[in-house]
Amino acid sequence: MNNRWWIIVAAVVMAAAIAVAVALRPGAGPQPPSLDNSPEVYLNANASLTPDRLIDVDAFVDEDYIASQGGQLLMAKVMTFAELCRMQEEDVADHPAVSPDRLVLAVQVYWPGGFADPDFGRIENCTATAAYDAETGNYLGSWYKAGE
Amino acid sequence: MRRGITAALLALLFVAIIAAPCFAGVHATAICNAPCQAVYYDMVIQAMDAKWSTTNNTRFVLHTGWVLDADGSWIENGFMDGAHRTGDGKIVYWHGFYNAAGRMSGGSLIAYEENTYTGPSTTIGTKHTFTTMKSGTGEWSVYVDGSLVHKYYLTDGTRMEAGLETNDPATTSATWSEQNFMMFGSGGWEYWKGGFLNNQDGAWGLDVQWVTEPRTDGSVAPAIKTSKT
Numbered sequence: 001m002n003n004r005w006w007i008i009v010a011a012v013v014m015a016a017a018i019a020v021a022v023a024l025r026p027g028a029g030p031q032p033p034s035l036d037n038s039p040e041v042y043l044n045a046n047a048s049l050t051p052d053r054l055i056d057v058d059a060f061v062d063e064d065y066i067a068s069q070g071g072q073l074l075m076a077k078v079m080t081f082a083e084l085c086r087m088q089e090e091d092v093a094d095h096p097a098v099s100p101d102r103l104v105l106a107v108q109v110y111w112p113g114g115f116a117d118p119d120f121g122r123i124e125n126c127t128a129t130a131a132y133d134a135e136t137g138n139y140l141g142s143w144y145k146a147g148e
Numbered sequence: 149m150r151r152g153i154t155a156a157l158l159a160l161l162f163v164a165i166i167a168a169p170c171f172a173g174v175h176a177t178a179i180c181n182a183p184c185q186a187v188y189y190d191m192v193i194q195a196m197d198a199k200w201s202t203t204n205n206t207r208f209v210l211h212t213g214w215v216l217d218a219d220g221s222w223i224e225n226g227f228m229d230g231a232h233r234t235g236d237g238k239i240v241y242w243h244g245f246y247n248a249a250g251r252m253s254g255g256s257l258i259a260y261e262e263n264t265y266t267g268p269s270t271t272i273g274t275k276h277t278f279t280t281m282k283s284g285t286g287e288w289s290v291y292v293d294g295s296l297v298h299k300y301y302l303t304d305g306t307r308m309e310a311g312l313e314t315n316d317p318a319t320t321s322a323t324w325s326e327q328n329f330m331m332f333g334s335g336g337w338e339y340w341k342g343g344f345l346n347n348q349d350g351a352w353g354l355d356v357q358w359v360t361e362p363r364t365d366g367s368v369a370p371a372i373k374t375s376k377t
Binding site (some may be wrong): 096 | 188207208232233237248256258261263264265266267279289293297298328330335336337
């Protein structure tokens with residue numbers, strides 16, 4: 001075999017080695033989209049709203065219904081989202097889509113006979129807190145914990 | 149002999165019940181058992197209908213991804229139609245993004261948190277990405293379309309699951325594709341290297357099929373199609 005063929009073979013081997021090295025280098029596998037830890041806030045601050053712009057708490061919270069379901073109303077109060085997170089021992093920064101100064105209605109209920117949900121099943125002897133947007137009444141989420 | 153076999157079967161059933169996460173619905177999903185520090189999948193919103201009404205107000209159907217730890221605690225991140233039962237006992241209807249986490253102890257559910265998420269388009273045909281990533285000791289961050297949505301408590305991820313869940317035979321779902329199943333393990337981001345399908349109730353019309361199955365060398369992006377008639 002003449003030198004020219006040796007050069008071609010060597011070039012092919014080198015190209016294959018480079019391709020393998022590129023394929024196996026760290027981070028060469030599939031990559032999901034980049035992540036943003038400070039995304040846009042979708043529920044903006046509204047702590048300056050006057051009570052007439054907020055939902056009517058007495059009409060919104062039905063204590064008789066709660067009692068009929070076996071619950072004991074512990075609290076129904078409008079507060080900022082930051083105050084709600086402190087109450088739940090969570091960092092408000094863990095909910096970046098909601099402004100810390102968004103007004104929410106927190107409704108806390110004790111369910112001594114347990115709380116049953118169509119999705120997660122059942123928590124015995126449960127204290128649950130529901131959060132609603134105090135301006136629109138939209139449901140934001142709930143915390144459910146075993147114990148009083 | 150027969151008593152011994154019966155006792156063994158009952159013991160196996162007991163272990164299976166204890167080990168199972170506390171899901172109330174039935175699943176048509178793909179599952180991968182592997183240690184992971186992050187999971188990723190994406191999907192395009194399609195039609196689904198919980199057939200929710202004020203008189204049938206506990207129905208739901210959802211497409212989601214779960215990451216679970218060894219004791220069955222879990223985080224879920226996906227899209228749903230149907231019922232939430234709020235902490236003050238109301239049943240509310242929700243169609244859109246949601247995320248949730250359940251914490252197990254000794255086989256019992258001791259805490260659960262759920263959050264709705266507004267922002268990205270919920271229009272049929274829009275594609276969305278879902279990432280759940282360990283971000284500290286016992287802390288996992290949930291992302292939709294790359295944006296941080298919430299953080300939850302979980303120890304170590306040992307299992308990933310993605311697909312459809314429902315709690316009522318009347319619910320329906322068009323065919324959705326949950327796809328590009330990835331995990332972040334010791335080798336960085338990689339496609340699932342193994343997995344199996346789990347259809348818990350074909351009689352309800354649930355269906356799940358591989359579009360591309362995971363290969364042992366992780367060279368193919370695994371994807372499934374899920375639907376419910």
